[in-house]
Structures are given as C-alpha cells and as structure tokens.
Amino acid sequence: MSVQRPAPEWSVSRWFNSAPLSLAALRGRPVFLHAFQMLCPGCVQHAVPQSLKVAQAFVQSDLVVIGLHTVFEHHHVMTPDALQVYLHENRIAYPIGVDAYRDDDPSSHPLPLTMQAYAMQGTPTLCLIDRRGMLRRQQFGLVDDLHLGAEIGTLLAESASRA
Numbered sequence: 001m002s003v004q005r006p007a008p009e010w011s012v013s014r015w016f017n018s019a020p021l022s023l024a025a026l027r028g029r030p031v032f033l034h035a036f037q038m039l040c041p042g043c044v045q046h047a048v049p050q051s052l053k054v055a056q057a058f059v060q061s062d063l064v065v066i067g068l069h070t071v072f073e074h075h076h077v078m079t080p081d082a083l084q085v086y087l088h089e090n091r092i093a094y095p096i097g098v099d100a101y102r103d104d105d106p107s108s109h110p111l112p113l114t115m116q117a118y119a120m121q122g123t124p125t126l127c128l129i130d131r132r133g134m135l136r137r138q139q140f141g142l143v144d145d146l147h148l149g150a151e152i153g154t155l156l157a158e159s160a161s162r163a
Contacts, residue, residue, distance in 0.1 A: 047124030
C-alpha cells in the first residue's frame with residue numbers, strides 16, 4: 001500500500017551484522033525494511049529470498065537493506081540465539097534488528113514495539129522509506145519483484161538534495 005508519512009523510529013533490542021542503526025542516522029539514504037519471522041512460511045519461502053536478491057542487486061547503490069525480526073508468536077523458540085543460527089545458515093549478512101518489547105517482556109503486549117508503531121498486520125511486511133525518512137510503501141504479504149524493483153529505482157533516483 002502506498003503511503004506518505006514519517007516513518008516511525010525502530011525499537012530494537014539487539015542488532016546482528018551491524019552496530020546499532022537508527023532511521024535518523026540513515027537520513028539521506030533510501031531504506032528497504034523487511035519485517036519477518038524465521039518460522040513464518042511466507043517469510044522463509046518468499047520475503048527473505050527477495051530481500052537477499054534486493055541486497056545483492058543494489059549493493060553498488062546507497063540503498064540500505066534492513067531486516068526486522070518481529071516475533072509476535074512462538075517466543076520460546078524464536079530467540080535471538082536461534083535467529084543468529086538462522087542468519088548464519090541462510091548467509092544473511094545485511095543488518096538485522098530484533099524488534100523490542102516494552103521491558104523486554106512479550107507478556108507486556110502481544111505485539112513488539114516497532115510492529116505496533118508501524119501498525120503492521122503480520123509478517124512478512126515490506127517498508128520502503130525515502131531519503132527524507134518518509135514511509136512511502138508498507139505492504140503486508142508478498143510484493144512482485146518487478147514492481148518492487150521499479151519502486152526502489154524511483155527512490156534511488158530521487159535527489160539526495162531533497163533529503
């Protein structure tokens with residue numbers, strides 16, 4: 001779904017493959033954010049492979065590819081330790097944040113903080129954020145590769161001076 005509003009900052013309890021990142025620090029660069037769960041069939045079969053293709057296809061650009069592991073079910077098996085193994089086994093090298101819970105307690109609310117802030121419906125969810133930090137697309141479910149490539153191309157073509 002096409003949107004045009006400021007992207008909320010992420011609430012991340014732990015980062016893999018990166019020092020801590022923030023949207024504010026990435027201002028001036030377009031961001032491809034995909035929210036996933038390592039046991040979500042749609043994520044495993046489609047969204048994670050798509051994000052790996054995007055990371056590879058746009059490696060020479062200033063696009064930032066970020067994964068957000070946003071767990072809202074099966075907390076006891078989708079731990080950060082299990083995620084670390086998943087990332088290694090799937091050769092995922094781009095930054096991955098673990099969506100935080102208030103006081104690191106999943107019983108405090110059924111949804112993690114970033115998932116709440118973006119009003120995500122579930123996983124996989126794709127978010128495209130422009131150079132100004134505006135959320136330009138948020139899509140629950142699968143996104144066609146050709147349409148996604150065109151949208152990323154549009155974000156990359158927008159002048160950094162607009163940031």
